[in-house]
Amino acid sequence: MDRIAEHPDGSLEIVDYKSGRQTVTEEDVASDLAMGCYQLLVRHKHPDRRVFATIHALRTGDEASAELDDASLAELRADLQFIGTEILNRDYPNVAPIPKRLCSGCDFLPLCRKHPDFDAGLLEDA
């Protein structure tokens, strides 16, 4: 995040400036994973405060805000904990690469082709 603004009513506004984008909508902010994570972190530190997020499109001055409610924050927290547990506990050396459409543009394709179970012929059909 670029900035946190503290408003007179005690609410905290997470502000992110985007130099590359022209427009932004409330839906963009509400569905932005990073802005969701920032809200989760700030709410954790300040559970008694209203927390919301704003994205500014610097080139046009367009801006939009959104606020995740308690249920959405709890769902995001649960999703992050699930993914984090997966990352920490997965037995990566024994994960077999599975050919898929995006493999053709992947930098790791030469490595995956070395795996005995990686059938590069499936890339044509993936």
Ligand code: SF4
């Ligand atoms: S080539 Fe890339 S995308 Fe495909 S399985 Fe390997 S790492 Fe994943």
